[in-house]
Amino acid sequence: MAKKESTFTNMVATLFIVTLVASTALAYVYELTKEPIEMAKLAKKLKAIDDVVPEYDNQPVDDMYKVAAGDGMDSLEFYPAKKDGKLVGTAIRTYTNTGYNGLIILMVGISPDEIIKNIAVVEHKETPGLGTKMADPKFKDQFKELDPSQVDLRVEKDGGDIDAITAATISSRAFAKATQLAIDTYKEGGTK
Amino acid sequence: MSQWKNFAKGFIKENPVFVLLLGMCPALGVTSTAINGMAMGLATLFVLLMSNMVVSLVKDFIPEKVRIPSFIVVIATFVTIVDLVMAGYAPAVHEELGLFIPLIVVNCIVLGRAEAFASRKSFLSSMVDGLGMGLGFTFALTLLGSVREVLGSLSLFGVKFMEGDGILVFILPPGAFIALGYLIALMNKLKKA
Numbered sequence: 270m271a272k273k274e275s276t277f278t279n280m281v282a283t284l285f286i287v288t289l290v291a292s293t294a295l296a297y298v299y300e301l302t303k304e305p306i307e308m309a310k311l312a313k314k315l316k317a318i319d320d321v322v323p324e325y326d327n328q329p330v331d332d333m334y335k336v337a338a339g340d341g342m343d344s345l346e347f348y349p350a351k352k353d354g355k356l357v358g359t360a361i362r363t364y365t366n367t368g369y370n371g372l373i374i375l376m377v378g379i380s381p382d383e384i385i386k387n388i389a390v391v392e393h394k395e396t397p398g399l400g401t402k403m404a405d406p407k408f409k410d411q412f413k414e415l416d417p418s419q420v421d422l423r424v425e426k427d428g429g430d431i432d433a434i435t436a437a438t439i440s441s442r443a444f445a446k447a448t449q450l451a452i453d454t455y456k457e458g459g460t461k
Numbered sequence: 462m463s464q465w466k467n468f469a470k471g472f473i474k475e476n477p478v479f480v481l482l483l484g485m486c487p488a489l490g491v492t493s494t495a496i497n498g499m500a501m502g503l504a505t506l507f508v509l510l511m512s513n514m515v516v517s518l519v520k521d522f523i524p525e526k527v528r529i530p531s532f533i534v535v536i537a538t539f540v541t542i543v544d545l546v547m548a549g550y551a552p553a554v555h556e557e558l559g560l561f562i563p564l565i566v567v568n569c570i571v572l573g574r575a576e577a578f579a580s581r582k583s584f585l586s587s588m589v590d591g592l593g594m595g596l597g598f599t600f601a602l603t604l605l606g607s608v609r610e611v612l613g614s615l616s617l618f619g620v621k622f623m624e625g626d627g628i629l630v631f632i633l634p635p636g637a638f639i640a641l642g643y644l645i646a647l648m649n650k651l652k653k654a
Contacts, residue, residue, distance in 0.1 A: 275526035283523055287531045291538040298542050305549030313552065392556075396633065436629065 317389040318348050321378025322358035325350035329360060338363075338454045345454050356381050362391065363451035368443040370394040375444065377451040385415045388448060393440075400440030408434050408441065417452045468589045471597030478601035478641075479648045483569040487561050488602055489637040495618050498606025500554050501561060502599025504547070506591075508539045508565050509574060509598070513591030516579040523580075532575045533566070540565045570598060601644075608640045 273279050311330070318329050329348035337344045348360040358381070364374045373393040378386035390404040402408055411432060415422075422445050423429025426438055433441035477483045487505070492498040515535050523531045544562045547555040555562070565571060574594055579587040610616055613631035615623040630636045 273522060273524045275524040279524045280527045284527055284530060284534075287519075287523075287534050291534050295538055295541055298545050302545040302549035306545070306552075309549060309552035394560075399629065399632070 313391070317362075317376035317391050318350070318360040318378075320389040321360050321376050321387040322348075322350040323352075323380075323386070325352050325357055327351040336454050336457075338450060342450070345451065347455075358386055359455065361451040361455060363447045363454070365443045365447040365450065367439075367446055368393060368395055369400050369437070369439045370396065373440075373443050373447055375447045375451070377448055379452065379455055383417065383452070383456065385412050385417060385448070385452070388412050388444075395440045396437070399434070399437040402434045402437060403440050403444045408432075408444075412448060417449075422449045422452070464585070464589050467586060468593040471590070471593030471595070472600060473648070473652065475594075475597075476601055476648070477570045477594055477598045478605070479645050481570070481573075483573060484571075484598060486564055487568065488598075488605065489634065489641065491558055491561050492602055492606040492609055492637060493632050494610045494614070495603055495606040496554075497557055498602035498604075499599060501558055502595070502602040504543050504558070504562060505565055505568060505571070505598050506595030507543055508536060508568075509571050509595040510588065510591040511539045512536045512571055512575055513579040513587040514584065516575045517582060517584045517587035520580045528580060529572075529576070532572060532580070536571050536575065537566045570594060605637070605640055605644060608644065609636055612636075612640070 273283070314330065322329075327350065329350050332349050332351075334347050334349075335344040336347055343364070345364075346362040348362070349356055350358045350360065359379050361377045361379060362374065363377055364372060366372055371394055373395070374391040376389040376391050378388070380386050388409055390409075393400070393403070395401050395403065421429040422431060424431045424433040424438060424441050424445060426433060427442065429445065431441065431445050471477065473480075475481060478485075478488050484505070487501050491501045512532070512535050516532055519531075519535075520528075540563060543565070544555075544559075547558075547562065574590060578590050582590070607617055609631045610618075613627045613629060613636060615621060615625055615627040628636075631640060
């Protein structure tokens, strides 16, 4: 079969049909994958919450509330974990833009008496093999059971008490900063 | 040209990464581990195979002057499908590669094969070509990822075989260029031998 000629109507009609078929196919796939994508996101969030607060029997995601985090910052999401109606901990979704490669999102678990319980890394784009080590227990676990009023949440290089990851001071600093933000926000109006 | 030769050329003789030097952005960007390289390769393989097949089927209905926009729409559609399906069913992989998946649209290999091969050849030849080129690309990315992971993290496919930190530069972007350079040299040597 000979090629179709490049006349005006031919070209318009062809492109119209091509885009129509493509968009229909995409809309269909989008509908199909919408639910699994939502589920995957929710599962990830729930896992991060589970990692940082003690056992609970409510639905922290449904009880989520937002708290303003100071000038020019997006407000943080607070996920209260309750057992028998009593607050046992709060998971705070905190962030910083000061990572080596931009945005870092952490989930910080704080007990009602303002002790850091645990921290989970939700999202980051740090250098593989260097900054990614912030998710390793070796670095992360030094925040466990810390009382933020007793220790200086800065890396040692800046005069604080946090032992930074070798060759990834910027990532470590950002991690500490995001944690500090969560604590400050919690103190200012997180308890509800 | 026999279909077997058509298929096999993607691996050594016309390997997209080592010989044609196409698709360098994903090849260098995501290959910090073998698994990432392989996942990227397989995603590209799917897009390449599907777009080659579709393009060879519709080539007679597309006027010469609008063939590039049409091909791009076809390719972009398959890339978006890969992106959505990956986000839904393999969120962990999607998290690692997410940034690079949309870039498959402008991957030279995909449009290159559509334009230079699929728009001229039969359906079967185009399918075989897409499969061969895609597997060649996957092979190259997995190899590059393995070399970088072994040297940089002292592990392979996520399994650590030695304690310690490895040679950090191989995980960083410059390491991609260094590793690729040596692999191309090695490939050339092997081809001559």
